[in-house]
Amino acid sequence: MINFSLSKEQEKIKEEHRAFAQQYITPNAAKYDQLKEFPWEIHNAIYDEGMEFGQIPKKFGGHGHSILDQAIATEEFGAGCCGIGISLDATVLGMTPWIIGASDEQMKKFVGELKEIKGAAAYCLTEPNAGSDVAAIKTTALKKGNEYILNGHKRFITNAEVSTYMTVFAITDPNRGARSLTAFIVKTDSPGIEIKPRMRKMGQNASVQNEVIFTDVKIPEFNRIGNEGMGFIYAMKTFDRTRTGVAALALGGARSAYEISKDWAKKRIQFGKPISSNQAIGFMLADMATKVELARLMTWKAAWYYDQGLKTPGTLSAMAKMYASDIAMEVATDAVQIMGGDGYSTDFPVEKIMRDVKLTQIYEGTNQIQRLVISKGILK
Ligand SMILES: Cc1cc2nc3c(=O)[nH]c(=O)nc-3n(C[C@H](O)[C@H](O)[C@H](O)COP(=O)(O)OP(=O)(O)OC[C@H]3O[C@@H](n4cnc5c(N)ncnc54)[C@H](O)[C@@H]3O)c2cc1C
Known part of the structure; x- marks a missing residue:
């Protein structure tokens, strides 16, 4: 049976990460875009709020989050700022081969040490x-x-x-x-x-x-x-897990760009009426909303398949990463267009989102490489 509702625990993860993003990430997004510095205050806040090591098993001091839990959390961070989000997630990326292949002794030592010093x-x-x-x-x-x-x-x-x-x-x-x-x-x-x-x-x-x-x-x-x-197997298994995370990050960026430009279109008056009342703008917003929904479905499905131990998680996570990052770029570009000159201005957030989501098409394997992974998966 298909069920799209989240469990109580997943709703809690979403709310906690949304609240964290609203308190720490969104208000600091423009600042760190300018500063071009690692956001230590936000990295430390993750530890102070007890939200570190989402995917690390509970017995080693983490939260034991599933890949779907992590996708839900990462979308919220991406909606706040993809740059800050990836800064926080890169620690998880660095530790993912540990989750896959490290011994209990190694986990205790290295996770314990990072926790102690709030390390990255x-x-x-x-x-x-x-x-x-x-x-x-x-x-x-x-x-x-x-x-x-x-x-x-x-x-x-x-x-x-x-x-x-x-x-x-x-x-x-x-x-x-x-x-x-x-x-x-x-x-x-x-x-x-x-x-x-x-x-x-x-x-x-x-x-x-x-x-x-x-x-x-x-x-x-x-x-x-x-x-x-x-090593090669660990590197590829890492990507099977973390590409869903990149998809969720891109999805968060796309969601923000869509929401910001939709609110703008309802308020901006030209020719005596809101620009959203023009079908040209309304249809753009309709396409953007649909792409965001589809990217979330693809991301959640890839994550769910991984968590269930079902076959082809690598193909699905490559599909999710490719699709979510491609539509994030399209949605952010359309958001800039809908906001006109203000969309292009650094006084508003959408030009930054457009610059930020571009990278999700490149790292953890470019989207050409995702297509290679997918074609190998579906043709074998
Ligand atoms: C900001 C940033 C952060 C990063 N963080 C990390 C990190 O933390 N750790 C880490 O290890 N790496 C990291 N990377 C590296 C990233 O994963 C690579 O940049 C990416 O995998 C592409 O490699 P490349 O840049 O060498 O491009 P290349 O491999 O040189 O590719 C150049 C172009 O050729 C295309 N291409 C290459 N081969 C094929 C093919 N067979 N078929 C079709 N097209 C092809 C690519 O799609 C791309 O468009 C990061 C990169 C960036 C930019």
């Missing part, structure tokens, strides 16, 4: 010559005694400069290449790690990215997640 985490996969092509990773972690020696170059790493731990993907055997890809939990202040100056970019300015250079960094064997060679 980062996910360290992309390299200058390994973007869409993850299998081209060249960073090495070569075993020496009971340590690994890490050398390489990562790029576009969200939260790198503010993180306590980074989850780094490296090959342990250059002859086996990506088949030896392995995930490690690496302390960001380890000797031999150089964090390069922050990336300058178009939007999502409340989130920070850096290149990271590793030179003979020592990693204790204890910090390896799972066995050698499990």
Whole structure:
């Protein structure tokens, strides 16, 4: 039987995250867009309100949220500001390979430590010559005694400069290449790690990215997640979970752009009547509302499938990420159009949403790569 109503617990998650977004995120969105700084006050507020580690199992100090719970929460943060939302979610991204493959001992140590110091985490996969092509990773972690020696170059790493731990993907055997890809939990202040100056970019300015250079960094064997060679599977399983999160973030941005431009269209008078009374504007709003609804359905379905352990979660989460981020860009562009010159002005929020949601079509796999994943899934 199909049921679209949320459980009491999910309604609570939605209300709590909406209230948090209204108190901390929305009022600070324009400020951090200008500042281009990591929003420490909001990151700390997540801890102070006891809302950290949504998806981490309860036995390790998290909330044990399902992927659907997390999608509901992330839509609210995205509606407040995609940049601040991704800053907070990047810690979850960094910890997702831990949820998938880390031992209980590792979870206790690393989650416990982050909780204690209100720390942030980062996910360290992309390299200058390994973007869409993850299998081209060249960073090495070569075993020496009971340590690994890490050398390489990562790029576009969200939260790198503010993180306590980074989850780094490296090959342990250059002859086996990506088949030896392995995930490690690496302390960001380890000797031999150089964090390069922050990336300058178009939007999502409340989130920070850096290149990271590793030179003979020592990693204790204890910090390896799972066995050698499990890295590629962990990276892909991470995306199966987190692409639904990117979909929810984009959906939140689209919802805000739609709502702001709808309210505007009802109030803005031209030719003696609200512009919303023109069918040209009314039809644009109708299309925007429909796209937002469809993106939410797709996102919730992908999340629900994952949570039920049903087949093809990877295909569905790729569909959700692709669809929600594509329509977010369309909806935000239409919102700017509906608001005319004011839509283009930085005095109003929709131009920022348009810049912010563009990135959701690019990270965690571009939408061309999502189409590749989907076509492989449906044709196999
Ligand atoms: C702001 C930001 C934050 C990020 N955060 C992180 C992070 O925290 N951790 C991390 O590891 N990475 C992160 N990334 C990296 C991100 O995931 C990559 O940028 C993305 O996967 C694309 O890789 P690329 O930029 O190298 O593009 P490329 O792989 O060079 O692709 C360029 C273009 O070619 C297309 N293309 C490539 N291959 C194919 C193909 N086979 N078929 C069709 N089209 C193709 C792509 O779709 C794209 O349009 C971030 C990136 C940005 C910009």
